[in-house]
Structures are given as structure tokens and as C-alpha cells.
Amino acid sequence: MTEEYTQLVEQLTQTALDFSLEILAALAILIVGIFVAGRVAKYTDKLLTKSGKVDTTLKPVIVKIIRYTIMIFVLIAVLARFGVETTSIIAVLGAAGLAIGLALQGTMQNIAAGFMLLFLRPLKVGEFVDADGISGTVEEISLFITHMTTVDGLYLSVPNSKLWSATVTNYSRNSxxxxxxxxxxxxxxxxxxxxxxxxxxxxxxxxxxxxxxxxxxxxxxxxxxxxxxxxxxxxxxxxxxxxxxxxxxxxxxxxxxGISIPFPQRDLHIISDVKAKA
Known part of the structure; x- marks a missing residue:
């Protein structure tokens, strides 16, 4: 009985030790991952700012995407330390992403159009544009909508997909x-x-x-x-x-x-076939 008890204690101790080591390893991966994600995001932000070629609206979006992508891989690595099947997690995330994409198809179109507008920049903040009858000064380009102000001071909120599919006439781009x-x-x-x-x-x-x-x-x-x-x-x-x-x-x-600027006029010729009565 004493021997069995001793073996059980040793097994529990070993299990606790192994689990503690896994927790420490997972914490180490998490801490290092957070540090790396922060450093990479900070370096990316600095690099984009220095280049000056990326729109100010797009820069924080790119930085966040990079940070969150790294953190997703870090979390998968942490779960793998505890024996969780990562392939199943990736499959579930993929299926969830597909379902969300189908449910938010219109929204995803606006996001995709927002990226295209920010990358290709047919219009920029401060420019006066006309997009198939939608005209005004661009105030802000976000991932979903573009904010504009008309010449008479009205506020316009235009879905990015509508702007991307329109023919844009930019009155401010050329000097x-x-x-x-x-x-x-x-x-x-x-x-x-x-x-x-x-x-x-x-x-x-x-x-x-x-x-x-x-x-x-x-x-x-x-x-x-x-x-x-x-x-x-x-x-x-x-x-x-x-x-x-x-x-x-x-x-x-x-x-x-003495040069005239004429207004529209008509010459009227009245023809009468009524014969005078005798």
C-alpha cells in the first residue's frame, strides 16, 4: 500500500512538473510573441512613415493586421504546447472566416474597395472629385466608407465599393x-x-x-x-x-x-391668306 501511494505521489509530482514546464514554455512563447509582434509592428510603422508612399489612413490598418497575424500564430503555438491539435483549429478558423465572409459580403466588398482606394489612390484627402455624379472634397477614407463635403457644405458618406466602381474625375490631382x-x-x-x-x-x-x-x-x-x-x-x-x-x-x-453679346431672339414672319372683304 505504501509503495503504491509513493508511486502515485511520484506520478502526480512528475505530471505537475511536466505541466508546469509546459505552462512556463507557453508563457515564454506568449511573452516572446507579444514582444516580437510589438517590435515588428513598431518597425513597420516607422518604415511606412519614412517611405511616405502609404496613405496615413492605411498605415495603422497595415500595422494592426501584421500585429494580429503574428499573435494568431503565437496563440496557435501556445495551444500546441498543451497538445491541442492545431490543424483542427486552423480548419475551424478557416471555416469561420468563410462563413463570416459570406454573411458580410457587402461589407467585405467595401473593405476590399477601401484597400484598393488606399493603395492605388485615385483620390486622396483634400482633393475635389466627382464619381458618377457624387462630387465633393474628400475628408477621410476609411476601410468601409469615404467621407466627403460638397461645395455647399453638405456631408456625404459614400460606400467605398460605389466609389471604386465609378469613373472618378479628380479636379485637384493635376497642378x-x-x-x-x-x-x-x-x-x-x-x-x-x-x-x-x-x-x-x-x-x-x-x-x-x-x-x-x-x-x-x-x-x-x-x-x-x-x-x-x-x-x-x-x-x-x-x-x-x-x-x-x-x-x-x-x-x-x-x-x-461696342462689341455686343446678343441674347436669344426669334424673327417671326406672319403670313395671312385672309382676303379683304369687298
Missing amino acids: KRRTDMAIGIGYGDDIAKAEKVALAVLSGDSRIHKDPAAQIIISGLGESSVDLNVRYWTDSGDYWPTLSDNRRAIKEAFDKE
């Missing part, structure tokens, strides 16, 4: 932009004189680029006017101010030079 200003003059006015007066007005505006030079073409012969298209290049930020200022200046210059 310069061409302005096309439509002006009509009367058929009785001198076209060459009108062109000379308009170009003189444009030459006095320092915001208008000299190269390429401003030009005026006849875009059409309307019902009431000869249609001119005044073209010039400015910095993108000067587009609207120069358009408004030069419209006013050209109108005033035309008035001074």
Missing part, C-alpha cells in the same frame, strides 16, 4: 487645368476685334499661364450669335476665381469697345 469659357458675339460684330480684346484682357491676368498661350476658337454659329470658345491654362486652385473675374472683365471690355 494646372484648362478653362473653356463660352462667349457669344453678334453677327454684325468684328470677330478679329473681339478676339483681340478678349486676349488683351487675359494677358493682364498674372494667374493665367503664358505657356501654353491662351487661344480663342470659333466653336459654332448659333441662332443669334457667333460662339467663341476662350481657352487658357491656370493653376487648378485658380480655376473658379479666374473664370469669374475674366468673364466680368471681358464683358466690360466688350461693352467699352
